[in-house]
Amino acid sequence: MYGGGYIGGEETLQTNQDDPIALAEFEARIAAGDKIEPKDWMPADYRKQLVRMIEQHAHSEVIGALPEGTWITRAPGFRRKLALMAKVQDEMGHAQLLYSAAETLGKSREAMINDLINGKSKYSNVFNYPAFTWADVAVIGWLVDGAAIVNQVANSKGSYGPYVRALERICYEESFHLKQGHDNVVFLATGTEMQRTMLQEALNRWWQPLMHFFGPSDTMSVHTEKLMRWKVKMASNDDMRQQFISMYVPKIWELGLTLPDNELKRNPLTGKWAFADPDWNLFFEVIKGNGPLNKERLAVRRTAEERGRWVREALLKADMKYTVPFA
Amino acid sequence: MQDNIKQPLQQFMLQLADNLLVMGHRNSEWTGIGPIIEEDIAFASIAQDQVGQAWNLYQLLESNFGFAHPDQVAFTRNEKEFYSSHLVEQPTGEYDFSLARHYFYDLAQLLRYEMLSHSSYEPLAKLAKKFHGEVKYHVFHAQTWMKQLMDGNEVSKARMQSAVNEVFPFALGAFESVEGEEVLIAEGIFEGESTLKDAWMQQVGAQLLEWGYSLPQLAQPVLGGGKGYHSEFLQPLLDEMGEVFRLDPSAEW
Numbered sequence: 001m002y003g004g005g006y007i008g009g010e011e012t013l014q015t016n017q018d019d020p021i022a023l024a025e026f027e028a029r030i031a032a033g034d035k036i037e038p039k040d041w042m043p044a045d046y047r048k049q050l051v052r053m054i055e056q057h058a059h060s061e062v063i064g065a066l067p068e069g070t071w072i073t074r075a076p077g078f079r080r081k082l083a084l085m086a087k088v089q090d091e092m093g094h095a096q097l098l099y100s101a102a103e104t105l106g107k108s109r110e111a112m113i114n115d116l117i118n119g120k121s122k123y124s125n126v127f128n129y130p131a132f133t134w135a136d137v138a139v140i141g142w143l144v145d146g147a148a149i150v151n152q153v154a155n156s157k158g159s160y161g162p163y164v165r166a167l168e169r170i171c172y173e174e175s176f177h178l179k180q181g182h183d184n185v186v187f188l189a190t191g192t193e194m195q196r197t198m199l200q201e202a203l204n205r206w207w208q209p210l211m212h213f214f215g216p217s218d219t220m221s222v223h224t225e226k227l228m229r230w231k232v233k234m235a236s237n238d239d240m241r242q243q244f245i246s247m248y249v250p251k252i253w254e255l256g257l258t259l260p261d262n263e264l265k266r267n268p269l270t271g272k273w274a275f276a277d278p279d280w281n282l283f284f285e286v287i288k289g290n291g292p293l294n295k296e297r298l299a300v301r302r303t304a305e306e307r308g309r310w311v312r313e314a315l316l317k318a319d320m321k322y323t324v325p326f327a
Numbered sequence: 328m329q330d331n332i333k334q335p336l337q338q339f340m341l342q343l344a345d346n347l348l349v350m351g352h353r354n355s356e357w358t359g360i361g362p363i364i365e366e367d368i369a370f371a372s373i374a375q376d377q378v379g380q381a382w383n384l385y386q387l388l389e390s391n392f393g394f395a396h397p398d399q400v401a402f403t404r405n406e407k408e409f410y411s412s413h414l415v416e417q418p419t420g421e422y423d424f425s426l427a428r429h430y431f432y433d434l435a436q437l438l439r440y441e442m443l444s445h446s447s448y449e450p451l452a453k454l455a456k457k458f459h460g461e462v463k464y465h466v467f468h469a470q471t472w473m474k475q476l477m478d479g480n481e482v483s484k485a486r487m488q489s490a491v492n493e494v495f496p497f498a499l500g501a502f503e504s505v506e507g508e509e510v511l512i513a514e515g516i517f518e519g520e521s522t523l524k525d526a527w528m529q530q531v532g533a534q535l536l537e538w539g540y541s542l543p544q545l546a547q548p549v550l551g552g553g554k555g556y557h558s559e560f561l562q563p564l565l566d567e568m569g570e571v572f573r574l575d576p577s578a579e580w
Contacts (some may be wrong), residue, residue, distance in 0.1 A: 062359075062364070062458055065358065065367075066359050069358050069360075071567060072356075072358060073352060073564075073567050074567055074568065074571050076402065076571040076572035076574075076580035077397075077398040077402065077580050078378065078382045078385075078398060078401065082375055082378055082379060083377060085355050085358065085371055085375050085378070086371075087377060087558065088358050088359060088371070089358060089367070089368055089371035089372065089375070092358065092359065092364050092367040092368050092371070093368055095364055096364045096365065096368065099364070123551070128374050134571040134580075187580060191573055191578050191579060191580075194574065194575060195575075195578060222414060257343060279503075301358065303360075304360040304361070305363075307362070308361065308362025308363065308422060309362075310362075310482050310483060311363065311366075311422055311476070311483070312362060312363060313479075313482070313483075314475075314476050314479025314482065314483030315479065
């Protein structure tokens with residue numbers, strides 16, 4: 001799964017230092033719906049932005065495995081235990097696919113993981129919140145994965161071949177995650193009083209992070225326009241948020257659950273949803289590393305990297321050469 | 328089925344299932360924190376097979392032996408009524424420990440299922456054939472890593488050798504006979520833990536030497552799990568596993 005509204009970077013883009021003829025050909029190919037492949041010419045900004053984006057996506061899968069991973073050992077009953085194991089395993093598999101896709105652009109997996117644990121690269125903010133109860137796992141599985149699908153389906157129509165191919169496979173698996181999350185939510189929503197309360201409380205906790213999920217409202221900067229023209233960014237944050245709300249809010253209400261936003265309302269004329277603006281100061285605080293669990297998430301990842309270092313070092317052979325994976 | 332067969336047979340299957348469940352639970356703990364992503368994925372696959380096999384066995388105990396629902400059996404019992412070995416309940420530890428345990432355990436499972444696929448108790452033979460197809464890949468995975476870390480550097484060699492030495496007494500203790508095993512042997516249901524252990528020792532010995540390990544000293548097997556005597560590690564594991572289910576065991580989760 002992945003949080004959209006990838007973070008930072010646009011302001012650092014260098015505009016137009018590329019060969020204008022190559023650039024025109026490149027843009028014509030994209031406009032014609034061609035996919036760009038690793039060995040093709042591409043503008044420096046395109047490469048830079050894609051590395052950043054795919055890398056953040058990969059990190060989000062790795063860090064995203066942590067809040068749910070700790071519930072594998074507590075999942076109630078065989079069905080849930082097996083489903084959650086398979087689901088979190090998929091997330092790690094997505095990370096593997098995505099690191100490979102990003103490597104085709106010239107950054108090694110090791111360099112990416114180092115940047116993750118030293119705080120240089122970001123991952124989706126949504127994973128900096130705790131999963132207190134089993135119901136949080138249900139809400140994550142349904143709604144965080146649901147939000148991720150909105151973002152990933154959009155990106156799977158993008159222009160970079162390796163990323164698009166990885167995303168097609170990821171979306172296919174995510175659609176099963178969504179089903180297991182929904183099934184889990186339905187059992188809690190139609191269960192005992194204790195189960196319903198647990199679910200409602202989890203939903204209240206996750207609503208604001210979900211509204212933050214797609215990132216702040218887009219200012220249509222020059223860069224955003226360029227990234228959309230290059231099919232790196234495929235949908236605006238606001239459009240994706242609207243799409244998510246219109247897909248899921250009716251389903252949530254149908255289950256007799258409530259959402260902690262009194263302004264949530266669909267305009268019958270435009271079909272657009274009104275909602276309370278979430279606290280964006282909080283969003284930026286969490287990005288800066290001041291969310292409830294930023295430090296813990298990175299500490300767990302750092303420990304895992306340190307504990308596993310001897311294994312990776314043992315696999316290195318003196319005559320080995322770095323090879324870029326196929327993707 | 329006569330009681331003198333039924334009793335040891337159901338105990339044998341329960342012990343097998345308990346071992347699988349606890350082993351799968353432990354292996355699943357690597358998901359998200361493995362040394363490389365590929366190993367998170369591999370351990371998660373193995374864990375799913377093991378928990379799935381345990382589930383199948385509890386289902387057989389429910390349908391043919393009158394046991395409670397598999398979720399009740401697995402998620403509500405405490406350590407005294409759990410028959411898993413000390414091998415599987417040991418904490419995950421570092422990757423070297425987990426890998427050595429995985430190798431010893433899954434090689435034993437492969438041989439066990441080979442034997443059981445000829446069992447005169449048809450439903451068990453059928454399951455064993457299915458499980459055997461899964462465990463083949465577990466063993467292949469374990470052997471690949473046991474070998475390549477012994478081929479690695481000085482650190483990995485030393486770590487793997489000491490992990491093998493550390494796990495070995497626990498592995499020996501995972502061949503614990505159920506009461507009345509002689510009836511299972513006489514009835515052609517199972518050839519017995521001692522025969523299984525001999526076959527396992529032969530393979531373990533040959534393979535470890537081939538990969539450059541020293542054979543661990545024959546140690547006193549750590550027994551007791553099959554009789555409900557456990558280390559301090561099992562009850563906390565069971566508390567964690569049942570934490571949500573036990574909030575309301577009559578609820579549907």
